[in-house]
């Protein structure tokens with residue numbers, strides 16, 4: 001362990017960012033500057049604690065962590081599954097709770113049950129493929145989209161979608177429903193495999209302090 005080495009954190013931008021920063025504050029790790037919406041600065045340093053933080057697009061967080069550009073990352077379980085990087089997942093933070101589901105209009109339920117060769121629109125092709133091919137042994141056509149996934153069955157692009165459901169409002173407002181649940185999701189702490197060995201003391205201490213305030 002090198003006491004002068006900075007530990008670097010990659011935090012997912014968007015929904016999880018504020019709760020992640022709130023949690024770090026609870027264990028005395030502060031980084032006020034990172035909350036400033038007006039700054040274009042990308043990296044933030046806490047000199048006293050020898051920590052560095054940056055915000056990145058969710059799907060890039062596991063990449064930074066696998067390559068060791070960040071020692072630790074905070075990201076949704078969906079992103080971890082989709083990216084399939086070689087990283088350690090060490091802690092479930094509980095917040096950002098939602099579910100990955102197969103959704104569609106009620107009449108698509110029958111198509112799923114009869115293993116029809118349907119089209120599945122999703123932002124998560126790997127998760128969808130794993131679910132249909134490896135878990136259900138069902139052949140489907142997967143169509144990758146980048147957002148507003150609920151549109152796909154409405155306009156006839158696909159029969160069903162594989163997407164995140166939190167409150168269910170988006171589904172309800174668009175006449176869709178949950179047909180099957182793929183898995184529960186929440187924010188996780190991930191760690192670079194080499195950092196876990198080289199900085200074991202600092203990282204395990206951090207994880208146990210996080211556990212105490214969850």
Ligand SMILES: Nc1ncnc2c1ncn2[C@@H]1O[C@H](COP(=O)(O)OP(=O)(O)OP(=O)(O)O)[C@@H](O)[C@H]1O
Pocket residue numbers: 012013014015016057058059075076077078079096097098147164165166167185186187
């Ligand atoms: N209602 C929700 N919709 C999407 N993600 C959610 C929801 N609730 C919790 N999450 C979690 O929050 C994480 C970040 O969500 P966010 O929408 O900010 O990122 P994203 O989907 O990668 O962003 P973008 O909108 O830039 O595509 C997700 O990966 C997921 O784990």
Ligand SMILES: O=P(O)(O)OC[C@H]1O[C@H](OP(=O)(O)OP(=O)(O)O)[C@H](O)[C@@H]1O
Pocket residue numbers: 146147148149150163164165166167168169170171
């Ligand atoms: O169950 P709910 O509480 O309605 O939340 C689920 C919705 O939120 C997410 O979309 P997001 O807002 O990230 O926009 P996007 O569709 O452009 O990705 C997700 O893809 C669903 O559409």
